[in-house]
Amino acid sequence: MADAEPSLDVARHLKYWKMCLQYPLPDLYLSNETNRIALAYFIVSSVTLLTSSGPASEGSPKPLIPPEHRKRLREWVLSHQHSAGGFCGTSSLVPPFRDYDEWDFDQGTRTAEHTGLANLAASLFALQLLALLADDDDPEGAFRGVDRVQTLRWLRQLQRDDGSFGESRLQLPGRGWFIGGGYDMRYCYIATCIRWILRGDVREGDAAWVEDFNTEKLVQYILDSQTYDGGFAGSSEEEPHAGYAYCAIGALTLLDRPWEGSTAGHASRLHQGIRDKPGLVHWLASRQFVYLLPLGGGAAAESFDRDEDPVNFVLPAALGDLALDENTRHVGFNGRCNKIADTCYCWWVGAALANLGRADVVQRAASRRFLLERLQHRVGGFGKYPGSPPDVYHAFFGLATLGVMGEPGVKPCDSSLAVPVETVRTIEKARRGLLKTAGRGGAAGSLAQGLLDMGLAVRGTKPGWLAAVGG
Secondary structure, rough: OOOOOOOOHHHHHHHHHHHHHOOOOOOOHHHHHHHHHHHHHHHHHHHHHHOOOOOOOOOOOOOOOHHHHHHHHHHHHHHHOOOOOOOOOOOHHHHOOHHHHEEEEOEEEEOOOOOOOOHHHHHHHHHHHHHHOOOOHHHHOOOOOOOHHHHHHHHHHHOOOOOOEEEEEEEEOOEEEEEEOOOHHHHHHHHHHHHHHHHHOOOOOOOOOOOOOOOOHHHHHOOOOOOOOOOOOOOOOOOOOOOHHHHHHHHHHHHHHOOOOOOOOOHHHHHOOOOHHHHHHHHHHHOOOEEEOOOOOHHHHHHOOOOOOOOOOOOOHHHOOOOOOOOOOEEEOOOOOOOOHHHHHHHHHHHHHHOOHHHHHHHHHHHHHHHHHHEOOOOEEOOOOOOOOHHHHHHHHHHHHHHHHOOOOOOOOOOOOEEEHHHHHHHHHHHHHHHHHHHHHHHHHHHHHHHHHHHHHHHOOOHHHHHOOOO
């Protein structure tokens, strides 16, 4: 008799997310103080994936995030917006509300290094949160309060000459403005997400026009980063990584994704530029492997020790005890060759293949069992490894993976934007709302720009403070 297939305990997972939402997080999260926006994204997005849409029926339980709390959360997110563009990851990085508070007008310089620090990741999480928390009766107003123009200008300033992106702009004493962050494919992916969310189908001369970053250079940078074995890395000479592969594919997917009514699985013409696409699919498919239980089996053998390196399985004491029978009940994913299985790589690999239109190469049933039997925790959520406690990062990506797989009880998840598909529709409506606002304010904006140009013409030079704030 075949073993019964596992199921997702939605009620238990909602209890876990309710605890994360309403109570202080454990001490392990202290190092993420500067990433509060990210933590909020994982929690709110997970609650959304597990919560039915539409008005609550009579007798149904109260939503975990009622309308009045959604409004307060939206205000909290908007309070992290930086005056020079983008969003900060936590309130301690938000600059003074008045730019001139830290400006020395006599010297024409700032009195101190810029105290606010917007970054790419926080900016994407903030925009996703605003869409997730949108008023059901006013989806077009989800981005109300977002400075679209300044954020897109700031985004363009983060692109390097080779087409890659950094994480943030820093002002270094004696060196001026500097693009911070390493050469990381994640920044390239996040830049394309923000662009798709905010830019829209505008043309030069339109009231909502903002100069775009160099998409051709970005595409070339991404394509040049494919490695000899088909994967993607920070450059073609580095070790490939599943997370980088997802980001490379996701960026190419978003750069030519239609602005309206699209899905992550659209046929992207930019995918055709990948030098070795069959090699990429093979490399991603090779990240899945059979997970064998440690000797003794069961949850006790998978006990978690914070200071102990987990293993995929323990070999038997004697070679003769090694079974060669095919056993694919549990299939996990790793991020690099010879690494161990990890919950989040179910997403990075599975969603990358979905974006390529090759979700068929994933052993869906076995990877689903791996998530639900080995990684689903008894208190709800998912852990990083079998036996490890749940955390909001891996718990979210476990749910998102099931959302891509079509798991009952989980809303369909968009594999290129990592939000529920219904939230993508909200993003499209909210973007239309921003573009309409730009259209109504076009005349006033043109008048203001004209007055500014006239003042600069009379003065003869642009003052330092105007250049510093992007004017």
